[in-house]
Amino acid sequence: MKKIILATAILLPNIALSHDDIADQNQLILDTAITYKSQENSNINQVWKISGAMLGQEANRIGKGINIDQASLYGKKHLNDSYWLVSQVSAHSHSGETKLDLEQLYLQFSPTISGHEFTTQLGKIATNTTPLANFHSANNDFSEASLLSDVFFGRHSQDLGISVRTKYQQFSLGLELLNGDNWPASQGEMAAGVYAKYGQHIGQFYVDVNIWGQSNKANLRNDARLNSNHHSSSLVKQINYYFTGDTVQYGVDAKLGYQADDWQTSLGLNVINADISGKVSDLTQSAHMESTIIGTQVVWQWAFSDYQLAVGYDLLKIDNTFSQISSKLLLEDAGLLVSNFNPNKIAASLQYELNPELKFRLEWIKEQTKPNQIDTRIGVGVIWHYSLL
Amino acid sequence: MLRKLLFITSLLLLLCSCQESKTQLVEDPEQENIRALLALPDHMPLPYIPKYNPLTKEKISLGRRLFYDKKLSANQTQSCGSCHFQALAFSDGKVTPTGSTGQLLARNSQGLSNVLYHTTFTWANNTLPDIEDQLQIPIRADAPVELGVTDQYIDEVLARFSTDPVYQTMFAAAFPEDGAVTMNKIVFSIASFVRTMISANSPYDQFIAGNDYAITPAAKRGLALFNGEKFECFHCHRGINFSNSYRDINTDPVAISFEFFNVGLYDTDSTGSYPRIDQGLYEVGFNPDHRGMYRPPTLRNVELTGPYMHDGSITNLRDVIKHYSDGGRNVTTGRYVGDGRYSPLKSALVQPFSASEQEIDDLIEFLNSLTDQDFITNPKFSNPHQEP
Numbered sequence: 001m002k003k004i005i006l007a008t009a010i011l012l013p014n015i016a017l018s019h020d021d022i023a024d025q026n027q028l029i030l031d032t033a034i035t036y037k038s039q040e041n042s043n044i045n046q047v048w049k050i051s052g053a054m055l056g057q058e059a060n061r062i063g064k065g066i067n068i069d070q071a072s073l074y075g076k077k078h079l080n081d082s083y084w085l086v087s088q089v090s091a092h093s094h095s096g097e098t099k100l101d102l103e104q105l106y107l108q109f110s111p112t113i114s115g116h117e118f119t120t121q122l123g124k125i126a127t128n129t130t131p132l133a134n135f136h137s138a139n140n141d142f143s144e145a146s147l148l149s150d151v152f153f154g155r156h157s158q159d160l161g162i163s164v165r166t167k168y169q170q171f172s173l174g175l176e177l178l179n180g181d182n183w184p185a186s187q188g189e190m191a192a193g194v195y196a197k198y199g200q201h202i203g204q205f206y207v208d209v210n211i212w213g214q215s216n217k218a219n220l221r222n223d224a225r226l227n228s229n230h231h232s233s234s235l236v237k238q239i240n241y242y243f244t245g246d247t248v249q250y251g252v253d254a255k256l257g258y259q260a261d262d263w264q265t266s267l268g269l270n271v272i273n274a275d276i277s278g279k280v281s282d283l284t285q286s287a288h289m290e291s292t293i294i295g296t297q298v299v300w301q302w303a304f305s306d307y308q309l310a311v312g313y314d315l316l317k318i319d320n321t322f323s324q325i326s327s328k329l330l331l332e333d334a335g336l337l338v339s340n341f342n343p344n345k346i347a348a349s350l351q352y353e354l355n356p357e358l359k360f361r362l363e364w365i366k367e368q369t370k371p372n373q374i375d376t377r378i379g380v381g382v383i384w385h386y387s388l389l
Numbered sequence: 390m391l392r393k394l395l396f397i398t399s400l401l402l403l404l405c406s407c408q409e410s411k412t413q414l415v416e417d418p419e420q421e422n423i424r425a426l427l428a429l430p431d432h433m434p435l436p437y438i439p440k441y442n443p444l445t446k447e448k449i450s451l452g453r454r455l456f457y458d459k460k461l462s463a464n465q466t467q468s469c470g471s472c473h474f475q476a477l478a479f480s481d482g483k484v485t486p487t488g489s490t491g492q493l494l495a496r497n498s499q500g501l502s503n504v505l506y507h508t509t510f511t512w513a514n515n516t517l518p519d520i521e522d523q524l525q526i527p528i529r530a531d532a533p534v535e536l537g538v539t540d541q542y543i544d545e546v547l548a549r550f551s552t553d554p555v556y557q558t559m560f561a562a563a564f565p566e567d568g569a570v571t572m573n574k575i576v577f578s579i580a581s582f583v584r585t586m587i588s589a590n591s592p593y594d595q596f597i598a599g600n601d602y603a604i605t606p607a608a609k610r611g612l613a614l615f616n617g618e619k620f621e622c623f624h625c626h627r628g629i630n631f632s633n634s635y636r637d638i639n640t641d642p643v644a645i646s647f648e649f650f651n652v653g654l655y656d657t658d659s660t661g662s663y664p665r666i667d668q669g670l671y672e673v674g675f676n677p678d679h680r681g682m683y684r685p686p687t688l689r690n691v692e693l694t695g696p697y698m699h700d701g702s703i704t705n706l707r708d709v710i711k712h713y714s715d716g717g718r719n720v721t722t723g724r725y726v727g728d729g730r731y732s733p734l735k736s737a738l739v740q741p742f743s744a745s746e747q748e749i750d751d752l753i754e755f756l757n758s759l760t761d762q763d764f765i766t767n768p769k770f771s772n773p774h775q776e777p
Contacts, residue, residue, distance in 0.1 A: 052410055284628035285434050286639040317408060323415035326434035326637045329597070329629065331414075340409045 027076040028388040033069040033137035033361075035381030040064040041367055047225045050151060050369040052318035052338030053293060054243060054280070056223045057154020057183035058092070062144060062377070068093040069137035069144075069381070072103070084108040086121075090136075103158050121163040126156075127182075128165065128174055129193040129212040130253055132270055132297070133157035138383050141301060141310035142347045143363060148295040148314055152249055152272050154183030159191065172197040184247040184276075185216035206257040206266075213250035218243055218278070241334045245278010245289070263304040270297040280334065285326035289336075292319045306353045314345040341371040351383070359383040420638070426585070432598060433589045434629060434637035436505040439519050442577045444584065447563040452582025454559065455575055457772040460549040461528065462489040463537035469527065469579065472498045472535075475770050478690035478761075479586065484701035488535040495533070495667040497701035499686055500694040502588040502764065506629075506687075508636040508645050512699045513669040513683045515649065520580040528576070543572060550575070588689045588764040596758070604758045611755025614748055620713070622752075624738045625650055631688035631759070649682035650736040653717025653729035654698060661734030664725050667700060681734055690764065692757045706756055710749050716741030 041062045042048035048061035072090035079085055088104040106123030127133045133153040135145035145155045161178035176193040178185070185191040195212035220242040250273055257266035276291040299312040318338050322331060331337050345367040352360045363379035416424075420435055426444050429435070438444055455461055457470040467489040473479040479501035485494045496512050509515050510523030517523045527535040529543075538546050550556040551570040561568035563578055593612075595603035604612070615622045627633050634648040649670045655663045663669060663681040670679035683699045697703045703712060712718050716739055717730035729735065744752075764770070 052412065281639075282628075283633075284630075284635045284640075285637060316410070318410040319412075321413040321415060323417075324639055325414060325416065326639045327432055327629065328414065329432040329434075332432075337412050338410045339412055342410050 026078055026389055027074065029074045030072070030384070030386045030388060031074065031136065031138035032071045032384040033143060033381060034066060035069050035137070035143040035361070035379045036066045037062055037064055037377050037379050039375060039377035041369070041375040041377070047223065048369070049335040050147065050316065050343045051335055051341060051371060052320055053151050053316065053343070054223070054334070054336070055150060055154070056221070056225060058156050059150035059154050060225060068098060072136065072138070082109050103156065116166050116168070118164050118166045124158055124160050125163050126158045127176060127178070127193055128163060129176065129195045129214055130210060130251060130270070132253070132272070138385065141299060141308070142312060142349050143361060143379050143381055144347065144365060146297050146312065146314045147316055147343060147345050147369070148270060148272055148297050151293060151295060151316060152184070152274055157182045170198055170200050180217060184218060184221070186218040186221035189217035189219050191216040204259050206259070208253070208255040210253040211251070214248070216247040218245060218247065220244055241280055241282045241330065243278055243280050245276065247274055247276045249274035263302065265302045266300070268299040271295070280330070280336065282330055285330040287322045287325040287331060290321045293317070308351040309349070311348045312346070316343040318343070343369045345369075357385050427587055429587060430589045430594070432594065432629070433587065434506070436584065437636050437638055437640065438584070439521065442521060442580060444581055445563065447559070448578045448581035449585055451559040451563045452578035452580065453770075454773050455579050456582055457774050461536055461538070461546065461575070463539070463542035463546060464489055467536060470772060473501055476765050478502050478588065478693045478765055480694040482695070484696055488533055489537050490534045492533045494535070496699050497696065500690055501583060501586050502689040502761075503630050503687055504586065505584040506636060507632065507634045507684070508648060509634060509684060513649060514673050515670065516673060520583055521576050524576045524579055528572070538572070547572065586764070586770060588761040590763040591689070591761040592758040593755075594761070605754060607751045607754040608758045611751035611753065614752050615755055619742050620744070620752065621738065625685040626688050632685045634684045648684050649679070650685060650738065651681035651732065651734045652713070652739050653732050653735035654702065654712070655681065655718070655720060655725050656727040656729045656732035657725050659727065661732045669699065678734065681732065688756060689759050690761060692760045693765065706753050707749055710744065710752055713739060714742050714744040
């Protein structure tokens with residue numbers, strides 16, 4: 001039974017959809033992940049940065065010690081034959097503070113048009129474009145988000161709007177129109193996404209492929225992490241800069257899995273390209289910016305008995321061109337200058353499933369997000385899933 | 390087919406990501422020319438230069454000579470340099486100066502460090518967006534008289550330069566299309582020279598450039614106080630030039646914020662009035678709400694530019710800081726009795742706070758780290774008439 005559950009865990013969720021596509025019944029699920037980290041990746045008085053990249057939203061530093069990576073309560077309620085009400089409330093801790101978020105609250109219904117069912121979500125929704133857009137520690141191989149989740153989505157992507165998807169044979173096609181509350185858009189400036197997913201069993205192999213695209217507009221988008229960095233007592237006031245412009249990002253998620261009798265393995269590849277065009281500014285200075293960021297993630301998993309081993313590697317290539325520059329100081333302070341250096345991160349994790357509700361996780365992470373700094377840490381944690389209904 | 394396309398796209402993106410990241414900084418030749426003319430360090434923003442007065446080295450040379458030439462005043466007793474001394478970062482160390490005819494002015498002589506980054510000029514005038522506009526006042530105004538080149542004297546003054554062989558050559562070089570001497574050309578030249586007065590090599594500048602030992606630990610504490618939520622100096626004295634009267638080449642004129650503040654120095658009638666001799670921005674538009682409003686000057690070289698405030702009424706930096714920690718000034722004796730702390734026109738940004746003597750010392754240490762010895766000794770700003 002454990003092997004079946006573990007196999008399902010490997011082969012399905014990363015590209016397949018969220019809770020609401022797996023079960024067609026009322027749900028109330030508690031997911032928790034708590035991890036002890038041996039080292040931090042940024043001083044508590046500073047926001048964490050990746051050289052050359054703008055960051056924001058929830059792309060927070062990793063703190064030393066015990067962290068609540070995730071504590072979320074997901075609920076789904078069947079209102080009548082046609083409607084579901086879905087809600088998710090989550091807590092994450094960073095820099096000694098725990099923040100509670102209403103991540104999702106939406107109405108779901110599935111009208112049938114011309115013989116096709118269109119699953120529609122209306123309200124505050126999590127984007128379905130790519131699993132990288134919504135990192136949750138309890139449902140991931142690793143306790144920490146990948147660099148791609150942070151750079152391209154601010155780690156969690158939830159927004160007010162509407163999502164419509166439909167299935168056709170092995171394909172799932174979706175369209176989202178959003179208010180722009182989430183990184184890399186800014187509130188009210190709108191964001192839109194499309195995706196096409198394909199899944200197929202071929203003997204003992206399983207293939208998932210997803211291609212997606214997203215367009216985001218921002219107006220004076222700032223780094224929200226600086227607004228909430230109450231611990232800052234930095235010597236120089238940490239620059240809070242603003243971005244106004246467009247971010248168009250698109251990518252491919254692909255996963256190939258193999259299930260043997262008593263073990264399973266999979267290899268996943270995620271590639272994202274973001275084209276950024278606009279102006280970066282602080283209160284007095286500015287520069288025009290054209291940027292292309294390519295992010296690549298490779299994740300290999302191997303599950304056997306009650307264990308799962310995973311190794312992941314993230315690599316970013318950032319090409320920034322600045323013109324009409326007031327001064328280089330703005331760009332230096334914002335950490336947007338990068339040369340001959342590709343931010344990267346490698347992580348290895350070993351999970352042990354004591355029972356279907358409780359897992360232990362041991363990790364090793366090595367991260368280099370600035371040219372002359374390598375951060376290495378060990379993580380020891382627990383993951384708890386509990387269905388309350 | 391779709392799978393092949395996906396595979397090729399992924400492979401291409403994967404291969405692209407294996408190349409190294411890079412940053413390109415694109416500057417156009419005109420901008421590079423401005424940087425070279427101004428000897429602008431990398432960390433200083435490209436300034437706004439009005440298109441009607443492009444910067445050239447010939448204008449700068451001419452402007453420097455005119456700046457220090459007493460022939461520019463009607464009675465030939467004063468020049469710009471008579472109230473703007475390089476050793477004092479081009480202030481004059483006086484409460485308020487005296488004009489060429491002996492008339493005492495109401496306002497303190499401001500220093501000229503980095504004036505090219507301001508959005509308006511003089512202490513309180515929102516109708517002077519360019520240095521060229523401001524220069525008309527000290528040269529041509531008659532109330533008060535500074536250099537006194539009123540209509541009565543203008544031809545005589547211009548003739549002094551048009552008949553001088555040195556100036557004939559310099560005007561011809563600076564304005565090759567027409568070498569005739571005019572007041573506009575005098576103003577354009579002096580403005581060009583004043584624009585070169587860049588102060589950007591103080592210990593603080595070296596600190597932000599990466600030299601952690603450039604300023605003392607006390608100055609670092611002072612910097613934290615300056616930018617902190619108690620002293621809040623940064624609200625009005627922010628950015629690379631320590632003033633929110635700021636404009637550079639990229640500043641959108643529409644986005645320029647209102648830069649005048651009433652800091653509670655006076656309240657002579659309990660309705661917010663300042664002394665009648667100078668009510669600040671009110672003098673320009675006669676808006677009663679603008680009484681006592683002045684533009685925050687840059688704090689660069691502030692150690693040298695005392696006494697302070699628009700009327701030089703505060704003699705030292707310690708008293709300036711105490712003025713702000715008191716939330717304004719209560720004048721209890723003399724002609725201008727009144728409690729500025731409770732002025733209805735005082736900026737909401739000026740609120741009382743407690744400041745220890747150590748904190749004040751640290752803040753002063755930081756402000757002193759803005760003193761740029763290169764700027765006050767650089768021969769390119771000195772008086773050419775005194776050169777051997």
